[in-house]
Amino acid sequence: MKYTFFFTLLFLVTFSVSSQTLISGVLVDEANMPVPFANVIFVNSSEGTTTDEEGNFYLRSENSYSSAEFSFVGYKPEVVSLKPGNNLNMKVIIKEEAESLSEVVIYQGKTSKKNNPALDILRKIWENKRENGVKKFDQYQYSKYEKLEFDLNTIDSSLIKSRIFNGMEFIFNDLDTNKVTGKTFLPVFINESSSKVYGDNPAGKTREILLGNKNSGFSNNQTLISSVQDVYREIDIYDNYLKFFDKNFVSPLASTGINNYNYVLADSAFIGDKWCYNIVYYPRRKNELTFKGDFWVNDTTFAIKSINLEMAESANVNWVKGVYIEQEFEALNDSIFVIKRDFFQADFSLRKKEDSRGVYGKRTVLYDNYEFNIKKPQSFYDTEVTKFQEEIYNRDDAFWEQNRLEPLSGNERGVYEMLDTLQTVKAFKRIYNISSVFATGYVEFNGWDYGPVYSTVGFNEVEGLRIRGGGRTYFGQNDPWRIEGYGAYGFTDKKFKYGISGKVLIDAKSRLILSGGNRRDIEQLGASLTNTTDVLGRSLASSSLINVGDNDKLSSINLAVVALEVEPFTNFTFRVAGSYRELKPASPTFSFDYYIDETRTETASEINQAEISTIISYSPGKETSGYGVERNLINGGDFPTLFLNYSVGLKDILNSDFEYEKIQFFYNQPLLVGGLGKANISVEAGKTFGDVPLGLLSVVPGNQTYFELYNTFSLLNFYEFVTDTYVAAHLEHNFNGRLFSRVPLLRDLNLREIIGIKGVWGEISEANKQLDASGIDLLAPSSDPYYEYSVGVGNIFKFIRIDAHFRGNYFENTDARKFGVTAAFGFHF
Incomplete structure (x- = not known):
């Protein structure tokens, strides 16, 4: 379901543009050389950014501003007047301060690891990082609001006029401009959630209670929601490594950061009522999983006040052209800083060229109502939700007005209405259905699915060309029972094979499941050391089109299984199964023969075997969605x-x-x-x-x-x-x-x-x-x-x-x- 969404994402859209101030261009010095990592800020505001490695900048605000200031250590601040609306392709020249030339910090190339004031501040951050945030308290709780959004970016006339959008032209009524990249985009999907988070640091326990979820166009699809959320994991910038996209990025605050980053003390100023230092950082080498950006750090607690991270252009990551992260922290009192806002944006694209089209994925999380040292019993953290709570996914407007920690923009409000309309368009339904087949391998019908389509054709030396057709019942992601099966035919052995299985969820709390089935087919025994009694399990026999040497050691199997499994606690499963199998060689050149008498003169070539098995499996950290007999793996x-x-x-x-x-x-x-x-x-x-x-x-x-x-x-x-x-x-x-x-x-x-x-x-x-x-x-x-x-x-x-x-x-x-x-x-x- 996760990939179904990504495939169809390109064909969704919404509208509305609000008043704004937009600037973009390049910052250079008097020698026309680009000035990287300089500060750019709208005058009389806290809205700003930094120039990139080539001196390019882009800054957008929903508010109107008449001027912007450009500054960097060793240069005179340059204030530039702005016209209302868009100010694009600007070229701003910043001049050196003659009296400060001896103090200018070298910010191109590698900075020194000695006598660098930025590193002195960094070491103070390391010393104090465990004294900041919720980790300082035994217990904590707070409100959390999360907004996930996807946008189709780099919209141009060729896309708008594409035949694939026939019948859906209305989605291109209005465009917006991304505040980070400056590209046009169409917001196409939004998901909101409101929850309450509790934690107990000494016990190492956390619990998040979902209060409401609103999903544009896909209502209560928990699988889609969970899959999208899994792409954007919460990160702690104080950790040495920040994990997303299944990779470890080196944090600019890492204790090993000096081996991966250059640091420059660029500025100092009051942020609110706190005096802070501004440090610019950028990678020491190309192609590593690092960032560039800057952060502001308090001068007494050495807690981060704000930070932005932009993935280095040369980072070895596929399908992602850019990543941008912003985190803001607030001071609850003189010494406690907690996270207030977390923004994550990824630019997904098949190519990394500047003009390539792709999809923005954005995640905004806001935190509020912090409370500390309110102890909860152990049973509170061990409580699990065992059934689908439909009301959570159908909260009314009054709930969202009360629980949103920031209002939706006009574009975001339009997504809900647009998708309701779009799902009535036949062209969209056709695109969605085709995408679903590619993503899941099943063709969806009312109450059942045909597939997997990828197993339709196979080949092996016994059956020759093999065709297969199968299906499963599917009324929804929380089905309490499921039946699936297949039939196959080999054109060389001229034999019909089949498999059928069923399972039913007897008790949702303990996840007590009764299952059973029967399979008669060709199989490659010895495909793995660890065996299970999965009736419809994968076999190499039907997919061995290209082999090294001869492979005639295939078996005919008739397997019947009845099983009962239970999950006494999360991700710990106990299963008892009874099985009966008949095994015989599938090829005349292969043998299972064994002696049946002590004199070793008589043999048998078939095996009939009854077996009882007990299986314990445990997968700590596994995340799933759904409450039915089958759950979808998320991570x-x-x-x-x-x-x-x-x-x-x-x-x-x-x-x-x-x-x-x-x-x-x-x-x-x-x-x-x-x-x-x-x-x-x-x-x-x-x-x-x-x-x-x-x-x-x-x-x-x-x-x-x-x-x-x-x-x-x-x-x-x-x-x-x-x-x-x-x-x-x-x-x-x-x-x-x-x-x-x-x-x-x-x-x-x-x-x-x-x-x-x-x-x-x-x-x-x-x-x-x-x-x-x-x-x-x-x-x-x-x-x-x-x-x-x-x-x-x-x-x-x-x-x-x-x-x-x-x-x-x-x-x-x-x-x-x-x-x-x-x-x-x-x-x-």
Whole structure:
């Protein structure tokens, strides 16, 4: 749903322009050289900005002003008269002060790390940062108002006249101008929320109670709202790293900031009744995740009064042409500064050219009504909302008049009315439906969806060309039950396959869910070490069009499952399942054969197995939306995952063949490593107690495709290693261009360097080897752990990743591959 919105965003709009003062241009010195990071302010106001690295400036206000002042240390302030309305393409010349020339601070190039008064002030900020804000109190509470807005930017006549807008021309009645970039834009979406936030610092607890939410054109779509909010995380400027777009940006207030930024003490003045210093900062190097801008800091508490951050133009971030952040703080008394206003703007675009069209995403958060040291019981923070509260998403105008901490502009008010009208236009409905298919993979009908459309066509060596059609029930995001299924046909084996499953939410508070289903299909066993009993789970069998070597080791499976799961506390799930499976080879050149007598003369080729499994999974930090039987994941895979499975094979029940016990553990941890990029670590371990044939053993997952597959071994063939006891580990680190940014020529390509290493140790008992009659040489990496390592380059053309893999040992194995290349495709910030 998140991507559905972004796809259709380009076709929404609203209107109204209010009176304003607008200036833009370039600031230069008497030698016609640009003056970067100078102060620009409307006279007799607190509205201002700074020039960029090239001396360019842009400043807009809803108020009328007759003059603007330009200033910087070592120069005479220059006051320029303004005409009413727009003052564009100005060229302002600022003159040096002769008597101050010896004190001018060098602001181009690298500033000194010694004898720099700006760094002395910065060190005072570090010393006092934990004494500022709500962290100074045991308990706190405040009111919070949040406004999210999206705008289509760089509007020109070619866009307005585009055929795609036939029937929707009314949306272009009026345009507005962005106060940061100076570009024309159309506000197209707005979401407002009002909440009350509570916190207990000693207990490490917080709770946010949503009081109201208003969403233009999409009423109560919690998935859309939550997805949009996830793009704009709240940031604490005192932290060393500011995380958004899945990356760590170095804060200009970081204790390591002097290694990443140049700092200049530019000014000092009263801000309100507080004497403050103004410090300008800018990156020491290109292509790093840094900002440029300035901040004002109080001279006694060394608390930040205001700060603005603009993402450096050369920062290695895709699809984002610019980021601009403003934060304002207020003094509750002489020594306590708390955040009052937080503004975030991102300029999303497919290209970074100045004239490229894109979408502005803006988030404004206002804070008020601070109260401290009002203690709440522990149960207050543990209370969870377990059902959809429709009234929160349908508050009347009186509620919003009372709870908005700033009024809407004319443009913003128009969004609500415009979208109500737009959704009645057939052309818009058609665009939205097409976008929805691309985003979700499903074609929406009344009460059910067809899909996923991406699985319609497949290929493998057993079925040949495979076609598949499926669907699911869908009445809304809070459905208490869901049924989904598919049918498939292979043109080579001429067999029909199917899968069907259903689930129902029995109790919303504990999230007690009953599920069940049946699947008859072709599957690639050994695609992962950690197994689940997901009836409609992903299989490599239907997507192996391009393989390394032969792959005829496919299986026919008939799997039936009934399961009951419960979530006793947030993101902790306990699941009990009963399953029955029939396994047999899908190809005449592959075998599951095993001996069924002590003399090892009789064999069986099929496995019938009943099993009871208990699964515990825990994902702290996972965020979801919705209250139905299925919830939508909001924050991707940006959280740790723990998984523990204990299963028991039941012999003689429903003609089941084997008795065994199996335990499996899996742990995955993504990790942002300061400014060094992002790592991902996973560990798996498992053991099977009892004698079982090949079809029930733990196959070390190989990868015979040219595509990168999660937690597989890229240079192992399918069934190259088979175990009943194993420990595996995978480590990968993406430097996000940290190293390439220091290499001339390479830095301009914005490539990202990736390294990885993975290994597995395992063994297989002599009893299991003796049981096997498949003809496959059952090898386990028991003498030494098998390992391979890789180096890769990502962000090629912004969506391609290429990895080169090298085998570390076991070169003597049959058909062992010493080297291989895989590719991955994806859109990442």
